[in-house]
Amino acid sequence: MAVVTTGTGTATRQARGGRSFARRLVHLNWFGGTAGWLWLVIVLIPLYWIVVTSFKAQSAYFTQNPFALPTAPTFDNYKLVIESDFPRYFLNSVIVTAGTIIPAVAISFMAAYAIVRGAGSRFLAGINGLFLMGLAIPLQATIIPVYLLIIRMQLYDSLLAIILPSIAFSIPLSVLVLTNFIRDVPKELFESMRVDGATEWGMLRSLAYPLTRPALVTVSIYNGLAVWNGFLLPLILTQSPDKRTLPLALWTFQGQYSVNVPAVLASVVLTTLPIVILYAIGRRQLLSGLTAGFSR
Secondary structure, three states: OHHHHHHHHHHHHHHHHHHHHHHHHHHOOHHHHHHHHHHHHHHHHHHHHHHHHHOOOHHHHHHOOOOOOOOOOOOHHHHHHHHOOHHHHHHHHHHHHHHHHHHHHHHHHHHHHHHHHOOOOHHHHHHHHHHHHHOOOOHHHHHHHHHHHHHHOOOOOOHHHHHHHHHHHHHHHHHHHHHHHHHOOOHHHHHHHHHOOOOHHHHHHHHHHHHOHHHHHHHHHHHHHHHHOOOHHHHHHOOOHHHOOHHHHHHHHEOOOOEOHHHHHHHHHHHHHHHHHHHHHHHHHHHHHHHHHHHO
C-alpha cells in the first residue's frame, strides 16, 4: 500500500511540475524576448560589416558582396591608419578625455556632497538649480560664445581649448546623478562619524566616496564616451593637424573625390577598442550604478 501511495505521490508531483512549467511558458514575455533578439541582430549586423570590411582591400570593397568574408584578408588598412599619425591622434584623445573626466568628476562629487550636506542652504540650492539649468542647454547652442571665450583667453588651437568646455558640459549631469546617490546614504552614518570627530573632508573621503563608487564609475564612463566621440569642439576650436582627436582624424582618409572606406572602418575599430576595454573592466560597477536607482 505504501508503494502505491509513493507512486501516486510521485505521479502527482510530476503532474504539478508539468502544470507549473506550462504556466511559466504561458506567462513568458514572448514579445519582449523576440524584440530583444531582433534588436541584437540589428546591432550586430553593422558591427559585423565594419569588422569584415576593415580587412578588405579598397579594390575588393567595390567588387565583393559587402557582407561576404574577405577572400584575401589584409592588414594593410590598419597599417595605413597607424602610419597616418594615428598614435598622435590617439594620444590627443586620451589627454582630452582624461583631462576632462578627472576634474569634472572630482568637482561634481564635491559639489554633490555639499548640496546634500547643506540641504537647508539657499545658496547651495541656487547652485543646484544652476546645475540643473545646465542640462537644458545643448552644446550646439553655445558653440559661438565658447569660441569667442577661447579666442579671448588665447587658447585657440590647443587641447586645453577642448578640455575646458568639455568639463563645463560634463558637470551638470554628473552632479545630478551623484547628488541622488549621496542623498541615499543614511544620515545616521554621517552623524556617527561626526560624533567620532571626523571632518567633512574625512566623511567625504571615508564614507561618501566608497558608497558612491558605482555612481562615480557610471558618470566617468558616460562622460568619457561623450568626450572620446566628440567632434564639434575639436572641429571648431582646433586647426593644426597635430591637435586633432580621433573623430576629427577620420577626415585623413577622405579625398576630394573618394573615401577609403576600409581604412576609415579600420580606424573606427581601433578607436572603439579602448572603449570596449574600459567597459569590460568597469561593467559590473557601471551596471550596479545604472540599476541602483531602481532597487532603492
